[in-house]
Amino acid sequence: MTTKNSTTHQRPVSTSDVKINTSDHAALGVNPKQNISSKNGVAESLSAADGPSEADSNGPADSNSLADSHTVLSLQHVKVASRLWVEDLHAKKGECIHIIGPNGAGKSTLLLTLAGLIETDEGTVMLLGKPMSNWSLATLASVRTLLAQQSESSFHLSVKEYLSFYAAAERDVLIPAVLEKALEVSGFLNKILTQLSGGERQRVEICRSLLQIWPQLERGEGIALLDEPLQGLDIRHQYALASLVKFLCEKGNTILMTSHDIALSANYCDSLWLLQKGRMVAMGEPRDVATQANLEKVFECHFAISKHDNFLEIQVCAPISLE
Amino acid sequence: MTGTKRTAVTLVVITVLLSLVIGVVGIVGVTGLSDTAAELKQHIIVQLQIPLLLTAFLVGAALSTSGATLQVVLRNPLADPGIIGITSGASLVAALLLLLTPQWATAYLHYLLPLGCFIGALLSTFIIYRLARKLLGSSTAVILAGIAISTLSGAIIAWLYMFSDANALRNLTFWLMGSLYQTNWLILSVGGPLIAVAVALQLYFAGDLNKLYAGELAAKSSGVDVDKLTERSLIVCAIAVGAAVSMAGSIAFVGLLVPHILRLIIGHNNRYLLPLSALSGASLLMLVALSSEVTRVITLPVSMVTATLGGPLLIWALAKGQIKG
Structure with missing residues (x-):
């Protein structure tokens, strides 16, 4: 018996995955000739894009010590109300x-802590070299965004109106081309929010959270914390989203997302964090973290893992017995 | 803003301005009595008609803007100053004052009444907010706590009825059903600025209120201090409603009705919705004032008129699917 995790996965990181074509690069202000999977190319175009303004746009990062100038987010000895104990984390x-981690492992708590929305009992959270307590909610909002798991609205707003309230700036085109490619929300801009299906609603929510810091994401300076963005999405949009996240990171943005799809996550991230009962069990390269031993210990299921070049195939073989 | 929206806004503004003009011209013009001496005429206009107009304008603006704000802050389309109990606290204090003030003190009632309503509104808001936070911590809890407080105030007022004389009763009844004729320049000079400031503050909150549509966490993530905003909005609404109740008694429905109808026309953006609610509420009450000026024979209780107009409109809004739980 297998679960959806056994679905065959395409190889990630190739441009064909997201179907992001050259016209989107133009929309993003990236030189269309450059290939998105080439990190050098992206870095070049980024430095060209924000070279002179870097000093002032990166204000809070000025205090960075040279040693961790590439760390945007870090946690040290953090304890949050008997839900999370983390020694040392860097993004x-x-x-x-x-x-990844089982239900109640503290994934959402971790994201909320990193977003600066829950107070820690102990320890420090640093964002761009500045302690979280020194950030105001308003300045935080222009640097990082959070997609929370539940959001309610009993008002009958149209999707378009809803999104416009959260967009960082007035734009001629509300939905940037890349977002539209991955999320495909244009089709229901005029629909009423409460009439969308669960998955459609989730796509709108992802779009909303990314629009909040879109100018930063475009410059490759954004930080996005997405709590189970894959929830409710159909398989096509799951992979489109994973590719979008990957694509945005290659532009220089930092993105942390929680997920229950181990097989997808293991192949679409640079670093995999495995949480259990509020503690970090393993973190690092996916192939080092998504090991049979680690996964079986944390999820209490049997896994079959096989490695191909740079692709991890993960299957759940025997889930919990009901007897 | 899209083209259609701009048209809608323009339309609403034109309608509102038109009804304002009709209201002003109507009420000041209806003074009629062509054979009255010019001096008396002037006296009627200055002492009766203009205060009446101003009261209608201020109370209408205060109630509908507060209704719109409360609906967003409590994330419940059913919220209304009346339904969630702010009005009832003010009414209770007013009833106590009207029925229990000894004879010798009636001269000071004009000062006491607005002040009392105010304290009543603030107190009941505070109790409701506290109760709701302690008990359940959700926006539905505020409505439940509000209903509890309204019921309690209603019961106390009913007890007071049993023990008061006929004259005081008539006063109170009129007051509980709302009346635009109880004001004078003194009450206006106290309540007017309060309402103006409270409404202006609500307009100032509009941008942040927009972000509450996605829920508390999303609003926080986009830079809004939700707790502070909720607290401030509730206080400001209590001030506006308290001042309105002290001027015109409790007027039902305006706070629920006006924002709902406007949302059907111009959408949910509070930057447009709040100012237009203020204007539409103001012109609605001015029309009510005009209608009772025209009928003349009897002074209609305002709530009677607003409920008669409002009931069918609300049913229409329901049928259009605007209001669902």
Whole structure:
């Protein structure tokens, strides 16, 4: 018996995955000739894009010590209300981090802590070299965004109106081309929010959270914390989203997302974090973290893992017995 | 803003301005009595008609803007100053004052009444907010706590009825159903600025209120201090509603009705919705004032008129699917 995790996965990181074609690069202000999977190319175009303004746009990062100038987010000896105990965590600029773990492992708490929305009992959270307590909610909002798991609205707004409230700036085109490629929300801009299906609603929510810091994401300076963005999405949009996240990270943005799809996450992240009962069990390269021993210990299932070049195939073989 | 929206806004503004003009011209013009001496005429206009107009304008603006704000802050389309109990606290204090003030003190009632309503509104808001936070911590809890407080105030007012004389009763009844004729320049000079400031503050909150549509966490993530905003909005609404109740008694429905109808026309953006609610509420009450000026024979209780107009409109809004739980 297998679960959806056994679905065959395409190889990630190739441009064909997201179907992001050259016209999107133009929309993003990236030289269309450059290939997105070439990190050098992206870095070049980025430095060209924000070279002179870097000093002032990176204000809070000025205090960075040279040693961790690439760390955008870090946690040290953090304890949060008997839900999370974390010794030392770092998220580097441009890193794509997926966080996995069983229900109640503290994934959401970790994201909320990193977003600066829950107070820690102990320890320090640093964002761009500045302690979280020195950030105001308003300045935080222009640097990082959070996709929370539940969001309610009993008002009958149209999707378009809803998104416009959260967009960082007035734009001629509300939805940037890349977002539209991955999320495909244009089709229901005029629909009423409460009439969308669960998956459609989730795509709108992802779009909303990314629009909040879109200018930063475009410059490759954004930080996005996405709590189970894959929830409710159909398989096509799951992979489109994973590719979008990867793509944004390659531009220099830092994205942390939680997920329950181990097989997808293991192949679409730079760093995989494995949480259990509020503690970090393993973190690092997916192939080092998504090992049979680690996964079986944390998830209490049997896994079959096989490695191909740079692709991890992960299958759940025997889930919990009901007897 | 899209073209259609701009048209809608323009339309609403034109309608509102038109009804304002009709209201002003109507009420000041209806003074009629062509054979009255010019001096008396002037006296009627200055002492009766203009205060009446101003009261209608201020109370209408205060109630509908507060209704719109409360609906967003409590994330419940059913919120209304009346339904969530702010009005009832003010009414209770007013009832106590009207019925229990000894004879010798009636001269000071004009000062006491606005002040009392105010304290009543603030107190009940505070209790409701506290109760809701302690008990359940959700926006539905505020409505439940509000209903509890309203019921309690209603019961106390009913007890007071049993023990008061006929004259005081008539006063109170009129007051509980709302009346635009109880004001004078003194009450206006106290309540007017309060309402102006409270409404202006609500307009100032509009941008942040927009971000509450996605829920508390999303609003926080986009830079809004939700707790502070909720607290401030509730206080400001209590001030506006308290001042309105002290001027015109409790007027039902305006706070629920006006924002809902406007949302059907111009959408949910509070930057447009709040100012237009203020204007539309103001012109609605001015029309009510005009209608009772025209009928003349009897002074209609305002709530009677607003409920008669409002009931069918609300049913229409329901049928259009605007209001669902």
